[in-house]
Amino acid sequence: MTIVPNYKAIIIGAGSAGLFAAIRLAETAGKGILLLERGEKPCRKLLLTGSGQCNITHAGKIADFPARYGGGARHESAGRFLKPALYGFTNEDLLSWFRAQGVKFETEENGKVFPADRRASSILKVLQTEAERLGVRIETNRRVCGIERLPEGFLIRAEGLKAGVLENVEYHGAAVLIATGGASYPRTGSSGDGYALAALLGHHIVPPKAALAPVFVKDFALICLAGLSFRNAGLTIRRGNAKKLEMEGDLLITHEGLSGPLILDASRHIDVGDLLEIRFANAAIEEFRARLDAALKSNPHRLVRTVLADSGLTRSMAERFCDLACIGQEETAAAVPRAKRETLCRLACAHPFEVEKLGSMDAAMVTAGGIDLSEVNARTMESRLVPGLFFAGEVLDIDGDSGGYNLQAAFSTGALAARGMLFALAR
Numbered sequence: 001m002t003i004v005p006n007y008k009a010i011i012i013g014a015g016s017a018g019l020f021a022a023i024r025l026a027e028t029a030g031k032g033i034l035l036l037e038r039g040e041k042p043c044r045k046l047l048l049t050g051s052g053q054c055n056i057t058h059a060g061k062i063a064d065f066p067a068r069y070g071g072g073a074r075h076e077s078a079g080r081f082l083k084p085a086l087y088g089f090t091n092e093d094l095l096s097w098f099r100a101q102g103v104k105f106e107t108e109e110n111g112k113v114f115p116a117d118r119r120a121s122s123i124l125k126v127l128q129t130e131a132e133r134l135g136v137r138i139e140t141n142r143r144v145c146g147i148e149r150l151p152e153g154f155l156i157r158a159e160g161l162k163a164g165v166l167e168n169v170e171y172h173g174a175a176v177l178i179a180t181g182g183a184s185y186p187r188t189g190s191s192g193d194g195y196a197l198a199a200l201l202g203h204h205i206v207p208p209k210a211a212l213a214p215v216f217v218k219d220f221a222l223i224c225l226a227g228l229s230f231r232n233a234g235l236t237i238r239r240g241n242a243k244k245l246e247m248e249g250d251l252l253i254t255h256e257g258l259s260g261p262l263i264l265d266a267s268r269h270i271d272v273g274d275l276l277e278i279r280f281a282n283a284a285i286e287e288f289r290a291r292l293d294a295a296l297k298s299n300p301h302r303l304v305r306t307v308l309a310d311s312g313l314t315r316s317m318a319e320r321f322c323d324l325a326c327i328g329q330e331e332t333a334a335a336v337p338r339a340k341r342e343t344l345c346r347l348a349c350a351h352p353f354e355v356e357k358l359g360s361m362d363a364a365m366v367t368a369g370g371i372d373l374s375e376v377n378a379r380t381m382e383s384r385l386v387p388g389l390f391f392a393g394e395v396l397d398i399d400g401d402s403g404g405y406n407l408q409a410a411f412s413t414g415a416l417a418a419r420g421m422l423f424a425l426a427r
């Protein structure tokens with residue numbers, strides 16, 4: 001057993017939240033900050049973000065951010081909990097910090113912000129260079145498996161391989177930050193260890209669940225339309241007889257089912273067995289019905305599929321909907337009975353899909369659930385149960401929408417935890 005001397009602060013997990021917290025802490029506290037990472041390299045998940053291009057944040061007003069987070073089921077809503085972190089280190093602060101390190105950004109029409117060179121690795125390089133410059137000690141291949149509160153600080157137990165031999169190491173730190181991420185995409189290192197560590201110290205864990213995950217539907221009949229995307233499609237989630245939620249957003253049809261921001265963002269609200277109604281057309285069903293009826297009536301000799309396509313659907317979709325409504329591809333408008341017209345309207349404006357299964361943790365971009373927010377001080381990120389223990393990033397019961405909200409939460413909570421730890425060290 002190797003005993004390593006005292007550190008001012010030990011940060012568990014070198015993801016976006018942990019690495020940034022270490023940098024912010026070292027900016028003021030100087031040396032004596034230890035970052036323990038179970039993988040061979042830091043920030044493996046960051047490198048995958050935005051398909052490797054890193055959608056680092058959103059350009060919207062910071063006041064609009066809190067509504068974009070789920071979580072906080074027990075006592076406190078995630079949006080309310082996150083306000084001090086988001087306002088304390090805003091999207092503009094984040095971009096300014098990276099700009100000061102020479103990174104340029106570009107914003108897409110939908111508000112998503114990316115580094116101008118579209119490389120997540122550029123963001124990681126800046127973080128690593130800063131951490132090194134400030135003297136943050138990063139130990140990789142160190143999986144933390146135990147944490148104990150001592151009269152003074154904490155004892156951290158980690159295991160790792162050194163020259164092929166399993167090694168157990170103990171560390172002492174005055175303050176500890178758990179930034180181990182959630183339980184999704186475990187191949188990047190986030191397999192839920194932080195929950196077990198927090199539970200060892202008495203914290204309650206809201207059961208983890210896949211979020212920002214694809215949704216698989218029963219008897220998916222639109223495989224031939226895979227690749228089609230829709231701006232501002234509509235989604236209604238029904239459970240039993242109740243309408244649970246209505247949302248709008250961009251939708252993508254895949255070979256396996258439904259995806260795109262609308263479905264990913266809604267996935268935290270969806271359960272197996274739910275009925276999803278999708279509006280593909282750019283009008284509510286009443287308006288679409290009136291438009292289609294008028295078009296069919298005034299063009300009795302045109303093909304139904306052509307009239308349908310002219311009503312705001314793509315040609316391939318109009319053809320598929322005719323098949324599903326048992327309308328021949330060569331059938332003309334005059335011949336379509338009311339019941340079939342009604343079927344077309346439903347397929348276009350309230351297309352029903354029954355949810356068969358949800359994307360697993362392996363495919364989910366984010367984890368819903370985690371450290372119960374009611375046990376964490378939102379102004380410092382310090383545990384309300386264990387003084388000197390802090391949390392940041394996805395390990396908390398927070399899950400953001402797609403669009404840059406999750407990385408912003410990781411950086412903002414990391415920055416706030418660093419400030420909280422500085423205060424704790426000065427106590």
Ligand SMILES: Cc1cc2nc3c(=O)[nH]c(=O)nc-3n(C[C@H](O)[C@H](O)[C@H](O)COP(=O)(O)OP(=O)(O)OC[C@H]3O[C@@H](n4cnc5c(N)ncnc54)[C@H](O)[C@@H]3O)c2cc1C
Nearest residue numbers: 013015016017038049050055144181189393394404406407
């Ligand atoms: C494919 C994909 C694409 C995404 N794209 C975007 C995007 O474009 N924009 C966006 O905002 N969000 C995106 N996200 C979400 C975003 O990446 C995460 O929310 C964010 O990385 C969370 O940061 P974190 O530091 O809390 O956790 P992580 O990045 O998961 O980091 C946690 C770290 O802790 C380490 N660790 C875990 N357990 C231990 C232990 N016991 N001991 C030591 N170390 C440990 C892990 O190895 C890991 O390095 C994406 C996620 C995925 C999976």
